[in-house]
Amino acid sequence: MDAVTCFMYLFIFYLLHLQLFAVADNASYVPSDIIFLNCGSNTSEFVEYDGRNWCGDIASSYVLSNTDTNTKSFVVRAPGTLQSVPEVPYMTARIFQSEFTYTFNVTPGPKFIRLHFYPASYLDFNISGAFLSVSASNFTLLRNFSASLNADYINVPYFMKEFIVHVCGSLLELTFAPSYNARDAYAFVNGIEVVSMPLDLYIHSDVAPLPFVGHDTNPVYIYKDSAMECLHRLNVGGEKITPKYDTGMFRTWDTDEVYILGANVYLEPSNMSMPVLYADNAPPYSVPADVYRTSRSMAPIAGGLVNLNYNMTWFFPVDSGFLYLVRLHFCEIYHDITEYNQVVFTVFLNNQTAEQEFDPIALSGGPGVAMHRDYAVMVPQVKEGKQDLWLDLHPDKDSRPRYYTAFLNGVEIFKLSNVDKNLAGLNPSQSFKSRSDVKPTHKNLQKLKFILIGCGLGAVVLLILLCLVLSSLKVIRPTKVLSWCGLAVYTPNQIEKSRKSSFCRHFSLREMKLATNDFDESLLVDTGGFGSVYKGRVDSGATYVAIKRANPMSEQGVSEFETEILLLSQLRHNNLVSLLGYCNEDGEMILVYDFMANGTLYDRLHLRQGDQPPLSWIQRLEICIGVARGLHYLHTGTKHKIIHRDIKTTNILLDHNWVPKISDFGLSKECYPSLANTNVKGSIGYLDPECCQSHKLTEKTDLYSLGVVLLEVLCARPAVSQGEDGEHVNLAEWVMLCFENGRVEQIVDSNLEGKIEKECFELYLGVAMKCLADRGVERPSIGEVLENLVQAMHFQKNECTVLNGNVHRNDNAGLYGHSDLTPGVEFSEIIMPVGR
Ligand SMILES: *[C@@H]1O[C@H](CO)[C@@H](O)[C@H](O)[C@H]1NC(C)=O
Ligand SMILES: *[C@@H]1O[C@H](CO)[C@@H](O)[C@H](O)[C@H]1NC(C)=O
Ligand SMILES: *[C@@H]1O[C@H](CO)[C@@H](O)[C@H](O)[C@H]1NC(C)=O
Ligand SMILES: *[C@@H]1O[C@H](CO)[C@@H](O)[C@H](O)[C@H]1NC(C)=O
Ligand SMILES: *[C@@H]1O[C@H](CO)[C@@H](O)[C@H](O)[C@H]1NC(C)=O
Ligand SMILES: *[C@@H]1O[C@H](CO)[C@@H](O)[C@H](O)[C@H]1NC(C)=O
Ligand SMILES: *[C@@H]1O[C@H](CO)[C@@H](O)[C@H](O)[C@H]1NC(C)=O
Ligand SMILES: *[C@@H]1O[C@H](CO)[C@@H](O)[C@H](O)[C@H]1NC(C)=O
8 A cells, every 4th residue: 555545545544533523512402292291280381490491290291180079289479488498399299189180292302300309298288198109101100209308317308309210102101199099199390391301311222232240241222112210419529500501401400418428529620621522323412511621530649549548439229129320420520631541440339340441541442532331230138228339449569550549530420210110219218328428428528628738748647537437337347447557558459559550769778878888977968857868879870869877766757768759759840849759678768868068057057167158139039039939839839739847948958059949848747636636746936826725727827827837938046046144046037026016127147238139129028928927828939939039039139021910919818918019108108218
């Protein structure tokens, strides 16, 4: 084949490929039948509620077809009005004391039938006596159904049940009846929806069978003439999608919060402007794009090593004795996962493997392409009538994926009618409690999210929580939990795996001894609670490194070691110290970093050797900007916000080019005090007073510490020093005091006298003081600090043109309450004029 033909083939292939996926966010399905009936209402006009136009059923043709004079049905109004219950369709009802049929003229094909119930005591009817049966096209949808028991069970005032029934002819007959024969027996309904749907939206398996979970060899055929009930339809990790925002079929997509096992509440940040690509067999109207834009995944700490120790689990209460269709939706829309074998996991349903080596990217055809998988699961009969359907996702270790994680974007669970054409289950009983009820309260959930997202330290926290949850579930006895937890955080085995997933290098103990001359004391550069830091050389002496050796006696050391690996192995930024590798042999725990030729900022400011010149103001500004950049990355640039908790000049290292590197992530760990019952951590002089009082940790805690660092750089005084009378002097307090007494000139490092431009000084000092605000909310964000420091540098260099107006404008009244460049009267009056 010549080159031209080859090119043509390629071109045709390209065109075909282009056609394969459609990007269509606005594509909706237009149903041929749309009926919204507000039962018991007299209005003939349409009333809008939730994107639907409801009309009263009294004057409608659907009712008039009941010509049988024995039919006893009448309309009622709900007693009182609850603010939380919408007027339409819930405030009116039709009550049936005998069989009653609504007749709908529709096109043939599958229909959604939605029944709305608001169990209240209508007239003299006691609601706990209402048991109804509903049938459609010879299918029993409900039997002996108590709306009040069901509402109590899910703890809501009103609810909706959704069925899918295939209509063969042109009539859909929906029959309501009281469930038993007694004089006071009655049934009721508040609203009815009939909406047609695409022919093969859920069932296109007349030809294609579904995998039958737990029965490898027997796939299941689901025929078009079966009826279904949708029990759960969830937008995993996202907001509830109301009928109005569905793709034309008025479905509701709930949040998954109440179904997930409490510990796994890690949310992927979602990008709502991301395009979602749809394949041919699942057109855009099948699922709203927003379902695919949000997901929940396992915390990706250290490539997800810890995730190997647990499952991401949801529990869905379902009726026993039915076959279920479980549809899972996936769409990988994150930039860092784009190739095959990056995320591979196993799907379990009810403890049985539904799918192994599941690689969504490979199966969907690429990143951003939506896909779903259907499974059939039998839920066997049990006494109570209801039980949980378990969904577990677990990273597939054997496939050696790039990340040990799993994710899910959406779930739909349908109950399939049985051979008796029945869909009715039993009423919920008190004896069954869904496992998903053993979940943190909503408030805790929020907290949990805060912890995970706020601290970015999923691993440790998650495990503690997981242990708590598991122990409260009595899955594992508490003592065992603890050891399991301890192991889970880090075992040598896992570090091995971490090495394989290529995060950082493994050094042998022999190499470490060689590098440090067997831990020669003369190479010691620092010692601390964690252990000792040596200067060493690796790679046959070619590379200088800093070698941090944990003190084997120190428990603090062990946990900080773990945190540091977990965090640093994922972070890369020019202003963060980079971890080259680690060694853990013979009980030794050693971390290896780039060597920083110019030591710590603390040493440079306060412990200058005789011949070292003091840092110039420009150098200091550059260092501060670098530190702010590093912190900005931690707070905003990483997938999960990271709070450093121990920003101080001894943790700011300077490389041979004076580029500052933030180090020591050991403390970032127990960042949520209420969890581990920790004390407030951090270093004296840099501690956020608000955090001390409230034990509430936010990123603003780091900003307080940064404010102290800024002052330290300006004044060349330690954060805490010895005063004349031997008392500790806190730098932040002392600077405040100088302000109040109008003695600002006292605070500036004498080496800088006359070298700082006035505007630069004002801006710099203003930023520092704002960072030291008592309340976190009053402190600027790190982005604002960074912007202002950069601007201060421009002022210093007399490059004022760069001002873009944003620098000082701030929606939250920002750094200054004033919109011009002068930092307010209070400041300008007391600021020392610094000439050149
Ligand atoms: C969105 O709707 C508009 C108007 O109905 C249509 O012109 C456009 O092609 C649609 N876009 C997609 C991606 O379907
Ligand atoms: C419906 O409303 C009309 C007037 O608006 C009233 O005459 C009629 O009695 C009402 N019917 C019922 C069943 O409430
Ligand atoms: C309704 O019936 C239940 C039991 O059938 C009874 O406990 C309750 O008191 C009754 N309520 C009213 C308002 O009569
Ligand atoms: C219901 O069943 C009866 C008797 O088996 C049958 O005649 C009728 O056509 C069925 N109706 C529908 C809608 O399938
Ligand atoms: C969100 O997606 C859009 C479209 O792909 C992209 O341009 C934008 O950069 C993304 N935003 C983020 C924060 O990832
Ligand atoms: C799944 O396994 C757990 C414990 O291993 C057990 O408690 C649970 O009942 C099982 N679920 C099902 C549906 O078999
Ligand atoms: C995950 O769930 C499956 C199925 O229930 C179970 O076999 C497996 O042991 C679980 N794994 C973990 C780590 O809990
Ligand atoms: C109907 O449901 C109620 C409540 O669950 C139960 O007590 C009763 O036995 C059921 N009746 C029948 C006939 O199944």
